Amino acid sequence: MALKAVHVSDVPNLDQVPENASVALYSSCFPKGVEVGRSAFKAPKFLVIGHRGNGMNKLQSSDRRTKAVKENTILSFNAAAKFGVDFIEFDVQVTKDGFPIIFHDNFILSEENGYVYEKRVTDLSLAEFLGYGPQNEYDKVGKPLLRKTIDGKILMWNVERDDKLCTLEEALERVEPKLGFNIELKFDDYIVYEKDYLMTVIQSILQNVFKYAHDRPIIFSTFQPDAALLVRKMQGTYPVFFLTDGGTEIYYDVRRNSLEGAVDLCLEGGLQGIVSEVKAIFRNPGALSTIKDSKLSLLTYGQLNNVAEAVYLQHLMGIDGVIVDFVEEITGAVNHLIEPATEIIEEDEEASSEGSQLQLDTKPQFSQRELSFLLKLIPQLIQQ
Known part of the structure; x- marks a missing residue:
């Protein structure tokens, strides 16, 4: 399937709902305060987005949070919602028989008779894919799931709270309906x-979304440039963001x-925003002005x-939201640092005896000069 690049200008404009989708789905799919347009996306608040749900798994890490769910x-999606x-x-890929499924890695690993083998996820049928890991039927045992770490080690994919693999349809139907989905098209x-x-x-992905999303907020994103342009051209309901390492990694494209x-x-494709590795922004904070002047939204990951503290600094910089792994900790910190935060102290003994209390704002305060200094300092601190 790989020989030539896509020329998006050759693709007809498919900015329409599939025939079997409800016309009502073309009304605004975002809550009041969110604006979606051809070149703009405005969130009503600083967004916190759970990475792969309640956080990605790092099997080699000693931090229990990375292996909790x-x-x-x-299970992970609804845990994050809480x-x-x-x-x-x-991350969404499509099986060889046309079903959108949720899985990050390009290859799925298992073990049989002492031998480890891997298969490309998109070469599997839906039934084959769902045959890995935990099963719903009590009398059915799925193929064991293994995972290859960044340094090449192969480990059993063991977590404290396990769950079966799932499809995009299942997520749209079974996850808390008010929770927004950032659907990454994985290639x-x-x-x-x-x-x-x-x-x-x-x-295939759009058909699932149009049929089952209802009023759920949806954002599409992808690292694949031509896929980003295509998904924008093939629908006009949901915003599309381009994912980038921002130069922290180098690619042929x-x-x-x-x-x-x-x-x-x-700007070429009328996309609504960028999702960047946060290091790229901290190393080049001046790029933020270019992004904002282009009327593009900016989210970060990493x-x-x-x-x-890094999340709070991004809020001060005007970044629109962050994708995080430690969902409980960062949502709590954002509520404390960004939302009105107060601590209660006693004025004096007399006031205390009368039940009077004084509230003091505990949010860190930076002048524009101090913020400018931090933005100049940070690129030096994170260079590798």
């Missing part, structure tokens, strides 16, 4: 996809290698987003 599952996140982010970085394949995959390239792509 199986990522990209209904902590008051605005959206969850998850292999090392494949150049043909136009017809990309369109088929996107159409130059559109992926800088924040400037991301801005150009968004390990620094699990640090409350």
